[in-house]
Amino acid sequence: MDLSCFKAYDLRGRVPDQLNPILAEKIGRAYVEVTGAKKIIVGYDIRLSSPDIAEALSSGLMAAGADVFDIGLCGTEQVYFATSHYQMDGGIMVTASHNPKDHNGMKMVGPESRPISSDNGLNDIRDRVLESFTDAPVQGRYETLEVMSAYVDHLLGYIDGGSLKPMTIVCNAGNGGAGLVIDQLEQHLPFDFVKVHHEADGHFPNGVPNPILPENRSVTADAVTRNGAAMGIAWDGDYDRCFFFDENGRFIEGYYIVGLLADQFLRKTGGGKVIHDPRLTWNTLDLVKEAGGEAIESKTGHAFIKQRMRDEDAVYGGEMSAHHYFRDFAYCDSGMIPWLLVAERLCQSGQTLSSLIDARIEAYPASGEINRTISDPPSVIGAIEARYSVGAKAVSHVDGVSVEFDDWRFNLRMSNTEPVVRLNVEARGDKALMQAKTDELLAEMERLNG
Template sequence: MDLSCFKAYDLRGRVPDQLNPELAEKIGRAYVEVTGAKKVIVGYDIRLSSPEIAESLSNGLMAAGADVFDIGLCGTEQVYFATSHYKMDGGIMVTASHNPKDHNGMKMVGPESRPISSDNGLNDIRDRVLEPFTDAPKQGGREPLEVMSAYVDHLLGYIDAGSLTPLSIVCNAGNGGAGLVIDQIEQHLPFDFIKVHHQPDGHFPNGVPNPILPENRAATADAVIEHGAAMGIAWDGDYDRCFFFDENGRFIEGYYIVGLLADQFLRKTGGGKVIHDPRLTWNTLDLVKAAGGEAIESKTGHAFIKQRMRDEDAIYGGEMSAHHYFRDFAYCDSGMIPWLLVAERLCQSGQTLSSLIDARIEAYPASGEINRTIDDPAKVIAAIEAKYSPDAKSINHVDGLSIEYDKWRFNLRMSNTEPVVRLNVESRADKALMEEKTEELLAEMHRLNEAG
């Protein structure tokens, strides 16, 4: 049996050769045997293969003796919400997020929506799939569970509705699931939503929803300009990531949104801990300190950030990849809470989004993440460290290599899944220096790779 769909954090693969109903049924059985779960939330995204895979998964869960609570078509964060809110033993979301349309996958959580990844059960589930199964003495049942209303109420709890003023907002669901939530939430808000690629459609007529790809941004940016909107928002297919465009249609790097959300949250709470990833840090550190919070660095990746947030009881965590995590959302990531907080900030401050962001980009210009295919990533990173460490102010290895100087810093890390090295560079208010050092590092990486 091909089990290549099992990854470090979740399952993803082509349908039907890497993931299919037969395998999904076995995964359901294995999930119950490994976790001991008795009550499991199941939801699925808008992909054409998702209902059938969710059906087989549910049959496997029930055959192993678990009761299934079916929340139907939804986003990943609704599985997280329902699992914690209704105190279930676990939850499984059938989704391949922004992968190609012939792919599908699953994201799994345990009690309190704690992630299940390769180091805490996912590999055990994979290995158990290969063994024979017998039905549980008592089969589980299945019932539908309506979570949208409780979920929308929860989302609205993050903002002060009384402080909101009319805004026009472009929202691009990418024909994923986000439009379903916008349709429910808009009746509670004084906003005018301009809806782009709004209808859920697993054929993805406008391309797979992945707003991080530059070629997928124009539809949102153009609509912002055409309608004179205050901002634009775009989501991936299962809407656990959201991306922002200012009133000029400019795409905003996720790094600057982390700082903005940390600042907004700390203003509300009067302090607290904020978790961030090590790729780009100075802007976040600056804003968190100014707002009376404590910034804590964590390794990149949702399983690491969620665990660190629990350990520290952090109020918010952010990654520059547009994943944003919230303590009151079971420490999970949401693609809906961030835009509500940014919209609230626009209303309360009377400022434009560009004016809130421009000063931060000037203070800490950043390269954005640059990926390079490298034959021997570990060797290249070690050579870069040897060359750049003698004059460094600090060096750390929380996630890859971070080297810091007075005026600039960089992070260089290997991908978990491919022979790719990811570079991020930032400076203190010196764009030319940031660009110069980025080019210098890329040239050095190229030279080392060519030299073998």
């Protein structure tokens, strides 16, 4: 049996050769046997293969003796929400996020929506799939569960409805599931939504929803400028990530959104801890300190960030890859809470999104993440560290290597999921220095790569 769909954090593979209903049924049985879960949330995304895979998964869960609570077509964060809100033993979302349309996958959580990844059960589930199964003496039962209304109420709890003012917002669901939630939120908000690629459609008539790809951004940007919108938002397929465009249609790097959200959230909570990744840090450190919070660095990746947030009881966590985590959302990531907070900030401040962001880009210009394929990543990273650590103010190994000087810093790390090395560079108020050091580092990487 091909089990190549099991990855470090979740399951993803081509349908039907790497993932299909037969395998999904066995995964359901294995999940119950490995975790001991008795009550499990199951949800699925808009992909054409998702209902069949979710049904087979549910059959396996019930055959192993667990009760299934089916929340139907949804986003990943609704599985997270339902699992914690209804105090279930676990949850499984059938989704392949922004992978090609002939792919599917699963994201799994345990009690309190704690992530299940390769280091805490996912590999055990994979190994158990290969063995034979016998039915539980008592079959689990099946029940549908309506979670949209409780979920929408929870989302609205993050913002002060009385401070909101009418404005136009472009929303691009990319024919994923986000439009279903926007339609529900719309009834409670004074905003005028311009809806782009709004209908959920697993055929993906406008391409797979992945706004991080530059070629996928223009449709949102154009709609913003055409409609004089205050901002634009675009989501990936299972809408656990959201991406922002200012009123000029400019795509905003996720790094600056982390700082903005940390600032907005700390203003509400009157302080607290914020978890951030080590790739780009100075802007976030600056804003968190100003807002009376404490910034704490964590290794990149949702399992690491979520665990560190629990350990520190942090109110918010952010990654520049557009994952944003919230303590009151079971420490999970949401693609809906961030844009609500940004919209609230625009209403309360009376400022444009560009004016809020421009000041931060000027203070801390950054390269954005640059990927390079390197034949021997450890040796190249080691050689770069050896050269640049001489005279450096600080060197850190939280994730890859971060080297810091008075007026610029960089982070160089191996990808967890691809054979590439990722570089991020930032400077203090000096765009030319940032660019020069970025070019210098890329040239050195190329030279070392031979």
